[in-house]
Amino acid sequence: MQITALSGGVGGARFVRGLLRALADDPDHEGSTVTVVGNTGDDITLFGLRVCPDLDSLLYTLGGGVDEAQGWGRADESHHVMAELTALGVPPQWFSLGDKDFGTHVARSLWLGRGASLSEATERLAQRWGLPDRGVRLLPVTDAPIETHVVVDDEAGGERAIHFQEWWVRHGAALPALRFTVAGLAQAAPAPGVLEAIREADVVLLPPSNPVVSIGIILGVPGVRDALRGTRAPVVGVSPLIAGRPVRGHADACLAPLGVEASAAGVAGLYEDLLDGWLVDEADAGSSYPARVRVRSLDLLMRDEAGAARIARAGLDLAAELR
Amino acid sequence: MQITALSGGVGGARFVRGLLRALADDPDHEGSTVTVVGNTGDDITLFGLRVCPDLDSLLYTLGGGVDEAQGWGRADESHHVMAELTALGVPPQWFSLGDKDFGTHVARSLWLGRGASLSEATERLAQRWGLPDRGVRLLPVTDAPIETHVVVDDEAGGERAIHFQEWWVRHGAALPALRFTVAGLAQAAPAPGVLEAIREADVVLLPPSNPVVSIGIILGVPGVRDALRGTRAPVVGVSPLIAGRPVRGHADACLAPLGVEASAAGVAGLYEDLLDGWLVDEADAGSSYPARVRVRSLDLLMRDEAGAARIARAGLDLAAELR
Structure with a gap:
């Protein structure tokens, strides 16, 4: 089975890690592959280096190198480069990068500077983290800097x-x-493989990532939303909000300027044109959802990898029902 | 008094540190300033970052941050960035940079990328290391990448x-x-202040740096050699070889292709057109030197900072005699 997930950073990465575990635990899913389309809308050039926070959270989380407590950055990090940049008065001082993390950014910036696309740079990083061996392909949603x-x-x-x-x-x-x-969003072309991964998938999953600044950006890359509307695969999403509050991050602060209610139902409304199935927390079971969307409620708190696997399994089950 | 020194990396940096100590120890030299013209001929772009080994050795040594045992790089270094680059298979693997050192290169590359000259970048680094407060101005010999x-x-x-x-x-x-x-050497212009520092100096010193790939490069920047020939200041050098062997580094291997004898006399011959005084080791007191050069012999081994100060003092004394 070919599964495609559109993901932001920490929450999406944890969900995809759970998905991989759910697939590994189920003999029926042997040989399944997962394509992750990662958000690049919060990429930033810091200290002259190109930093891709969501792609990096995906790489580190899926590759086993993430700082588990933080959810982003590398485990057992030191901050010697950053301390030197602080001593040199190089701004910004509000974004701290660890030393191992700097290695990623130095390498990516080197490759990009030599003409590699972000897709190519990401593929090399994915190799280093063993993603292909686990049946995972990580694609930036676009190679254009947005x-x-x-x-x-x-x-x-x-x-x-x-x-x-x-x-x-x-x-x-x-x-x-x-x-x-x-x-740059209106002119950004989907990266190679992105539209195909959506069109040719057996299941498309929307992890509980930020609906505005993560999945919203992915949907904003011209062609992506149409591909999701047109795919024959069921599109199943996981609400990033439980009882009106984001599980993590600031989805509520991002929904406010759009005039969208910070709730599982509000987010479902944002995806209504492309969503077939929607997982919500038990606390949100009684809300009113778009008629065309099949809703299932369950405990949506991803306490650990097993919890993420449980939720991913529910998403796959709902997709199977819808197919 | 205004002293100008032309310096390579480790040996030159240690000599200049000794010079600062000699000046500080002598009330007659109160208010003296030192301009160091640093070699940039062994600069290299590594991992997409601009690395200036000799300027950095000068900054770290004069600023109190150098790895004393090594003579270059930062004290108490870690190598996490490099380990990540190795994991990513980024060449070259034969040049290892520490994490604090990476901070220098990231900052310099950022500034250069934004249009700063190497002089300007070096000035900011010199500020961080407190060089102006110690009466030291550090100039790259040229802003052109050579x-x-x-x-x-x-x-x-x-x-x-x-x-x-x-x-x-x-x-x-x-x-x-x-x-x-x-x-790039033939087209390289001296950096701002370099020729003036030579022309307007009271003393010009040539530390025991490599005569071919350090001082030789500095002399090769168009205009520098003429400024040394024309300055009214006495030009006093320190032999980098003792009894035919380099105190440190590979000066002998660098002299061979020039057909120049690896000896204090051989190096004096390279500088003959601009040299007024020449400090050699006692082992080399009996050699034959160019007639116009006044030679003094003493123990030239720089065992520590006090030893370097002793040699620098001998250089200043010889310059005073020659003035």
Whole structure:
């Protein structure tokens, strides 16, 4: 079976890791492959190096190198490079990268600088993390450099746009967002293999990633949304909100400027044109969902890898029902 | 007093550190300033980052951050970035950079990428290391990117050129050098302040740096040699060879392709047109030197900072005699 998942960073990576475990645990799924289409909308150039937070969270989590407590970055990290950059007064000081993590960014920037595409750079990183051996292909949604900016009020009564990472990391998404703009998105072509992976999949899964700045960006790459609408595969999503609150991250702060209710039903509405199945938490079982979407409720808290596998299995079961 | 020193890496840096100590120890030298013109001929782009080994050895040594045993790189280094690059299979694997050192290269590459000159980048690094507070100005000899290549025999009976660092670090200068070529040297302009520092100095010192690939490169930047010939300041050098052997490094292997004898006298011959005073080891007191050069012999082994200060003091004394 060919499964395609559209993923943001930490939550999506944990879900996909659970999916791999669910597949490995079930003999019926032997030989299944998973294509992960990763969000690149929060990519950023820091210290002259290209950083792809969501792709890296996917690589490290699926490859067994992630800092489990944090959910992103490398396990057993040190911060000597960063300390030197701080001593040199190089901004920004609000985004700290570990030393091993720097290795990733140095290598990726080197390859990109020599003309490799982000897809090619990502493939080399995926090799290092053993993803192909586990039947996983990781694709950036686009090779075009796109960047999400957040428009916020400035102190003079006007507006200013800041990089998504500055809003998310530095301000903890606490500055009210007026809107999101994604530089380069309208001209971005899907990376090689992305549309095919959606069209030719047996199942498409939407992990519990941020519906606006992760999956929303992926859906915004021209051609991707149409491919999801057109695929014969059932499209099954997992709500990133439980009882109106994000399991992790700041999905509520991202939904507000869109005027969308921060709830499992609100997010389902965003996906209504392409969604066939929707997993919600038991707390949200009683809400009203779009008529064409088949809803299943279960405990959606991903406490650990086994919990993520349980939820992924429910997604595969719902997809099987819908097929 | 304004002292200008032309310096390579480790040996030159240790000599200049001794010079600063000699100046600090002598009330007559209060208010003296030292301009160090650093060699950039062995600069190299590694992993997409610009590395300036000699400037960095000067910064770290004069700033108190050097790995004393090694003479280059940072004290208490770790190598996590490098380990990741190795895991990713990024060549070259024969040049290892520490994590703190990576911080320097990331910052410099960032600044250069944004249009700063090497002089400007070096000035910011010198600030971080407190050099201006110690009366030291560090100038790269040129802002133009120059690179030394070593022509060696290839296995097929022909010749091939390799980067100087590959010859020096990977092969330990053990492959016989046929000749050195310096890409960009003929077109390189002296960096701002270099010629003035030589012309307006009260004393010019040549530390015991490599006469071919360090001081030889500095002298090869158009205008520098003429400035040394024309300066009214006495030019006093320190032999990098004792009894025909380099105190450190591979000066002998560098002199061979020039047909110059590996000796204090041989090196003095290379500098004959610009040299006024020459410090040699007691072992070399009996050799024959160019007639116009005043020679003094003393113990030239720089065992520690005090030893370097002792030699620097001898250089200043000889310069005072010559002035």
